[in-house]
Amino acid sequence: MDRIGKEYSITLLGSSHGKLVGVIVEGVPAGTELDVELINMELHRRRPGQSRITTERIESDSVIVETGIIDGKATGEPILAFVKNKDVDSSYYDSIKNTPRPGHADFTNRVKYKDHHDHRGGGRASGRMTVGLVIAGAIAKQMLRKLGIEVYSYTKSIAQLVARPINITEEFIYSDKNLVRVPDENLIEPFIDYVTKVKEEGDSCGGIVECQILGLPVGVGEPWFDSIESKLSHIIFSIPAVKGVEFGSGFAASKMKGSEHNDEFTLDEEGKIVTETNNAGGILGGLSNGMPVIFRTVFKPTSSIKKEQKTVDIKNKTDVSFKMEGRHDPCIVPRAVPVVSNAAACVILDLILSGGYYQIE
Numbered sequence: 001m002d003r004i005g006k007e008y009s010i011t012l013l014g015s016s017h018g019k020l021v022g023v024i025v026e027g028v029p030a031g032t033e034l035d036v037e038l039i040n041m042e043l044h045r046r047r048p049g050q051s052r053i054t055t056e057r058i059e060s061d062s063v064i065v066e067t068g069i070i071d072g073k074a075t076g077e078p079i080l081a082f083v084k085n086k087d088v089d090s091s092y093y094d095s096i097k098n099t100p101r102p103g104h105a106d107f108t109n110r111v112k113y114k115d116h117h118d119h120r121g122g123g124r125a126s127g128r129m130t131v132g133l134v135i136a137g138a139i140a141k142q143m144l145r146k147l148g149i150e151v152y153s154y155t156k157s158i159a160q161l162v163a164r165p166i167n168i169t170e171e172f173i174y175s176d177k178n179l180v181r182v183p184d185e186n187l188i189e190p191f192i193d194y195v196t197k198v199k200e201e202g203d204s205c206g207g208i209v210e211c212q213i214l215g216l217p218v219g220v221g222e223p224w225f226d227s228i229e230s231k232l233s234h235i236i237f238s239i240p241a242v243k244g245v246e247f248g249s250g251f252a253a254s255k256m257k258g259s260e261h262n263d264e265f266t267l268d269e270e271g272k273i274v275t276e277t278n279n280a281g282g283i284l285g286g287l288s289n290g291m292p293v294i295f296r297t298v299f300k301p302t303s304s305i306k307k308e309q310k311t312v313d314i315k316n317k318t319d320v321s322f323k324m325e326g327r328h329d330p331c332i333v334p335r336a337v338p339v340v341s342n343a344a345a346c347v348i349l350d351l352i353l354s355g356g357y358y359q360i361e
C-alpha cells in the first residue's frame with residue numbers, strides 16, 4: 001500500500017491516466033483550521049502546462065475534498081482529497097506497451113505486475129501521483145505554520161548551472177515567481193535557454209532542488225529509525241526521478257577536516273545557542289539542533305525523450321529502436337520544487353505530532 005507516516009499518515013490514490021489522483025490523510029486533529037484555497041495554491045505551483053519548459057498536458061488541478069473538512073475545520077475523520085484527471089490521451093501508451101521506455105518504470109512494472117499494471121501514462125509511477133503528496137503537504141504546512149515552522153524549496157541547479165546561496169525569506173519569494181523557480185535573477189534566462197535547447201534536441205536534463213525548514217525547535221526527530229534524515233530521505237526518495245539526497249555540506253563533508261566541518265556553537269543577540277556555520281544541515285544525532293534544516297535533492301534527466309534510443313520488444317524478444325512521443329517535462333526540476341517542500345512538510349509534521357510538540361486550542 002502507498003502509505004507513509006505514523007501520527008500524520010498519508011495514502012496515495014489513483015494513477016496518471018485513471019479517473020483521479022489524490023490522497024487519504026489521517027491524523028489531523030478535529031477542530032484544526034484548514035483553508036482549502038491554500039491547498040489549491042500549492043497544487044497550482046505543481047500543475048503541468050504552466051510554461052514552454054514544462055509538459056504541455058493541461059490540468060486545472062482544483063482539489064475536491066470529499067471527507068474530513070467542514071466549514072474550514074477538520075472533523076477528525078480521514079481527509080479524502082483528490083483532483084480529477086481530464087487531459088488524458090492513453091492511445092499512444094497502448095502502442096508502446098511491449099517496448100519499455102529506457103529509464104522509466106515501464107520495464108520493472110511490466111515484469112512484476114504483468115498485464116495487471118496500469119501502463120497508461122506511467123500509471124502509478126507517474127509524476128502525476130505527486131498531486132496527493134502536494135495536497136497532504138499543503139495541509140501539513142498549515143499546521144506547521146501555527147508553530148512558526150515554514151518549509152521552503154527552490155531550484156538550486158539545472159545541469160551545470162548552479163545558483164548562489166540565498167537569503168531564504170526575500171529571495172525565496174522571488175524564486176517562486178519565475179518559470180524555473182530559481183532565486184538568482186542572473187540564472188533565470190540561462191536556465192530557460194538551457195532547458196529549451198535540450199528540448200529542441202529531443203533530449204532532457206536534470207538538476208537539484210534545495211529545501212530549507214525554518215523554525216524547528218531543538219530536539220525534533222526520534223533516534224534511531226525516525227531520525228530527521230531517515231524520515232526525510234524515505235519520503236524524498238519515494239518521489240519519482242529522485243536519485244540523491246544530501247544534508248548540509250553533504251558529500252562535500254568527505255573532503256573536509258573535522259575542524260572545518262564542525263559547526264562551532266555561539267550565542268546570538270538574544271542569548272539563543274546557535275552555530276556559526278551549518279555543515280550539519282540543522283541536524284545532530286538525528287534531531288533538529290535549532291538551525292535551518294537544509295537538504296538537496298537530485299532529480300535525474302526526464303527519461304521520456306524524443307531522441308532515438310534502443311529498447312527491446314519484450315513479447316517478440318527482438319531489439320528495436322525507440323523514440324518517445326507525447327507530452328513530457330524536458331526538465332522535471334521546476335515542477336518538483338513544490339513536491340519536495342510538501343513531501344518534507346508531511347514528515348516534519350509526523351515527527352512534530354509524535355514528539356508531542358503540537359497542541360491545539
Ligand SMILES: Cc1cc2nc3c(=O)[nH]c(=O)nc-3n(C[C@H](O)[C@H](O)[C@H](O)COP(=O)(O)O)c2cc1C
Nearest residue numbers: 104105125126127240241242303304328329335336
Ligand atoms: C513532478 C514530476 C513530473 C514528472 N514528469 C515526467 C515526464 O513528463 N516524463 C517522464 O518520463 N518522467 C517524468 N517524471 C519522472 C518519472 O515519473 C520517473 O522517472 C519514473 O517513474 C521512473 O522512476 P525513477 O526515475 O524513480 O526510477 C516526473 C516526476 C515528477 C516528480
